Amino acid sequence: MTNLDHYQKIRSQPYKAHELWQQTLVGQALKRAANLPENLPDQLAMSPQERILFELLKLPRTFETLTTCEVLPQKDAVAFLHALVSSGCLGRQGAHGAKHILPLEIRKLKAKFGLATKKAAPPPGARGRPVARQRRVASRPGAPPSARRAQPPPSRGERPKAPRPGFSHAGNPMSFSSEEFQATAAPQPHRPAPSERPAHRPPPASPARAPQRPPSAPSSGGLPPPPGTAPPGQPSATNEPSKGMAPFNPYKVDTAQDAELQAWADNNLASDLAKKIEAKHEGMAEQTHYQFLEVDERASAMEIKAAYQNMARAFIPKSLAKAGINDMDLQYKAGTIFSRLKLVQQILTDSNKRAEYDHSLQQKAFSQSEAPASSAEKVSMHKLKADDYLKKGQFHLAEEHYRAAVAENPKDAPLKTAYAWSIAMNTKRDDAERVASATEILKEVIQEFRHADAAYKLGLMAQGSGNSKAALRFFDLALTMDANHPGAVRQKEMWASAAKRAAERKAAQSKPKKTGMSGFLDKLKTS
Structure with missing residues (x-):
């Protein structure tokens, strides 16, 4: 099976499998592997957001930073990184050399892939000095616009007041005749007499409903409707209304598949940890303390402590029991690795012991180097x-x-x-x-x-x-x-x-x- 096929297989798995894999990456960093083809994003049909995350992985980044940088939703980012690591496109390393993700990097990459949001142009009056709002001033009819604009607004005390009911603006009482009042009054609707009303009122006519649109087929990027539910606009198979139904969760696993998936995830986690124990125990004898801890010889005390804690989480007996490893040989090798790990931590965190150990390394390197020309x-x-x-x-x-x-x-x-x-x-x-x-x-x-x-x-x-x-x-x-x-x-x-x-x-x-x-x-x- 090629790496591309493996990538697609991992991406199609439910989120619970990705979540179990995510626990093995705490405190580690990811980086793109060397010699990858340039058209790999096209081969994997990556979206623009996935391409941005793939570009950020040119430098080592911690797993927590990649999943919380808001380029992709956290669940999609975990599934994307799981598929890339499983297909060999990304490599793991310690978190001591990881780089932070700057907002400027994300903005530049969004502009590169056409995801930059353009700001709306401000209105003409918003640039430069603010334009004062012009008040409309009432003036006599027939006056030119220039005269109306030039007329100053009335002061607060000179503004006209609304007349009282039955009085004119001048304050004089108004007189109306009965004919004028009936002509100006609004017409009243005709109400039938009680004898004219029907004995039984007919039911109201139902309003005409607008024609419903046929359900559109889901797009290639969308999610299919959950099993057992009908598309919108069509009756369900059981002809029962879906009252109180929870929204569909694409990452939730069916109960029938839960046991099988859990067994698969446990076996995968156990096999990965077993391979890691075998590889670590095989080269442990020839490695120095720095090589065993996977840190540089000039690493600080904080970096050594962080590397020790990350490695101890993987080889502690509780991790073996959680992964379901019952093989006595693997448990013995893991115990040997953990004992060496504690010894390394005691030596490298003590300044005097570390100085002596560095001197012994220099002596060993001198003895293994090319011998001088003579004994003198x-x-x-x-x-x-x-x-x-x-x-x-x-x-x-x-x-x-x-x-x-x-x-x-x-x-x-x-x-x-x-x-x-x-x-x-x-x-x-x-x-x-x-x-x-x-x-x-x-x-x-x-x-x-x-x-x-x-x-x-x-x-x-x-x-x-x-x-x-x-x-x-x-x-x-x-x-x-x-x-x-x-x-x-x-x-x-x-x-x-x-x-x-x-x-x-x-x-x-x-x-x-x-x-x-x-x-x-x-x-x-x-x-």
Whole structure:
């Protein structure tokens, strides 16, 4: 069956089938498919209003916007969009990139397809300044029109009043003779005497009825009369008057067909949801969180939340029960999809977790990209990134890059020392675990390479844990390996100055305190 035949089949279905399909499009957008023929509206015999809606679908539009833009009645718009989607002329996508429909777009398209309403021309006096209404002024008969127009209207106090009954305009009483009164009086109709009236009054004659027009055949665009009713002007088949009959609803389904249509709609909805579950579960393993949620990697938190809610409505267990899906395999796959969906929502809505996930994607892309020319280039690239993360205080990311660099060059003592130090500073690890791992790596470096910086780092770790004797031993060990190590020299000077100040305080406490002027002079000398 071709797409055009499928379009006509869907358009001929009752509205209840379209209404069930409409529930699957909540929160989604529609857009015209690519490579459609230019004469497709002519092939589908679209009306001008349908052509306007089809032109608006060049850009993605939400389903709610298309059905409420008042280009078509809502029920006709739902049936039209259902037929286009089912025939492959429209595609679905997320609502995050949908465009609004502007009234200017609709006006331009109505003008393009000849539906623009022309405004009635205003009367001649409505343009420019308003024309003052001219009053008609009573004047003497025979006066020229110009004189009548030029005569000013009488003031409110000078306007003539209507005369009283029986008086002239001048206020004089009028006299009438009986003959003049009978001549001017209206003639009275003749009323027969009671003896002349008939005993039985004949029934009134029925008025002549106008001939009725024969019923015209319904046009191609109109709807046929409802079943069981006769066309206007003809008696019904049962010869009974249709009192209290409800108006015909073309979208109402007969009771006999209701069960069959409901079963067809349920099967169609269940098959669509089953296909969606199979397709989503099949490519779920290879997809990133952004691909799984069908959003861009730069999507905002609001767009991610909206995409999560739209997808959760489709795969929630309540939707499966409503669609009548009882297959255990499909229910398991839908549960797997829903679990992954909740995990994706937790990661992408948390800024810290999302930053870590984006970094892992970059690492994966780097590892899958073309390998550098040599191992030395890999080491240098990882070391540069690790040093940068170390300066920023992101020790867990620095640890990953140092680990990758050490894996490429395990004989580099400074690199292994930096790797151990990033482990020791990574607070996301357990305290005991990170200290033990870093100490083991630094001791291996000291034994294998006699590296002074490794002993210096061990001294700093011991000093941080409060073991001052072990810290001094490691600083001395670093100076034996490299007498000019700047960090070890600085730490020894600090410890020596601290020991000197402690000895002076102890000696001052052991001396007897002097009183009087001699004690005062000693305080001045020491200060």
